[in-house]
Amino acid sequence: MPESPWGWLIISYLFLAGAGSGAFLAAVACDLLAPDWSKALARAGSLAAGPLVAIGTSCLVLDLEAGLWEPWRQIYLVRNLNSMISWGVIILSLFIPVAFLYAAALNEITFVGKYAKRFVRHLEYIGSGLAVATAAYTGVLIAVVNGVPFWNTPLMPVLFLASAVSTGLAVAMIGAAIVDIKTIRTLSNFALGHVIFIAVEIMVLGLLVFMSLTRSVEAAASANMLISGVLSPYFWVLVVILGMLVPFVLSIVEYYEYGAMPKYLVVGADLLVLIGGMSLRAVIIFSATSPHIV
């Protein structure tokens, strides 16, 4: 494996924060646009969002060792508003409590949830904006690194946003199946979401790779690592085939079969989306290794 200054903690943050914010968006979309289809999906998505983003942010703090051992120094993170890191800290600090409050409100957990239920629509609107910002920030965090030409492109936040929504929808669908297995028939309605967002993901990833091949020597070296280099087995097997193409086909079948597809295939497609999302972040982080080292 190529050596990389950023390791598994950052990759876990990118994955968990993306999936959590995507689950929040899926829950809000379900509650606002299709409340009759499946309340279980909205409830499961809302419950997963807060803990996932909180755990992901913990991974980020663990990676920043200075912030881990001297946490009071983290206040300096919000002083420089010209830095994207500062904005990330602000966004995460706002989104996590809103996500927990929304889960409490939607599911009427504790007296806080019962009180917050009055403002559930406000929480949905504010939280959706913060969720989009959180998902996009996972891409912005690595897109602002000028030293890695492969990362330094506006396509990166778009790719991470599409992947976040896709993985978030998968989280919410698995959660809905855990809450109430009878609702799995109605989950076929949401398979169309998987089809759309995986298609967007495939297009943006293709653009990123092929534009990198002609952009600069370093970016081309990183792209070559994915296509035919040391990371190619992971890229083609875990990301492209298992993480994108198979769930894409299964989602199309699920949508047209409408509930007739076996349950293990429905949940299996969602699990594959999650594996693909994690692998995508891993190969992108590891592909940033300097070509001289490779």
Next chain:
Amino acid sequence: MEEEKEVKSPDAEAVPEAAEPAEQIPEVPEKEEAKTIAEEHEEYVNNLKEKRGRLVMAGLVLTVVLSVVALGVAGIFQLTQWWTKVCPTDPRVNIRAPVLWNEIVAEKVAPQTLGVPDKLRAETALKTAASPTTETPEQQEEEKK
């Protein structure tokens, strides 16, 4: 026939009264069925308030699933990295030989001193000594005359 009459007669007498319940009878079951379907839908799909413990458990299970996925992918990468290692190749033997040979064969250039070559300097010095001193154009015209 008597029974028919007996049956018909009360119907005929109470036609306006019987018509109302006859119209209402089919409506009542439809409403009930509609209610039961809606209730069932509410119970099976939407009404999860009673399953709050299960909801919280679902959130925990989801977090565990995501963690397992993350750890699983990391494990796949770590375990299979042995296969992706680039095999070391033998260092090229006599790698210096071509370089040394080129150095031997290359055309030798004698070290040269900086500045103007000695020969050119000598010629220039002679010309400078032979050349007249600076004259004004008027003096040059007088010499010509």
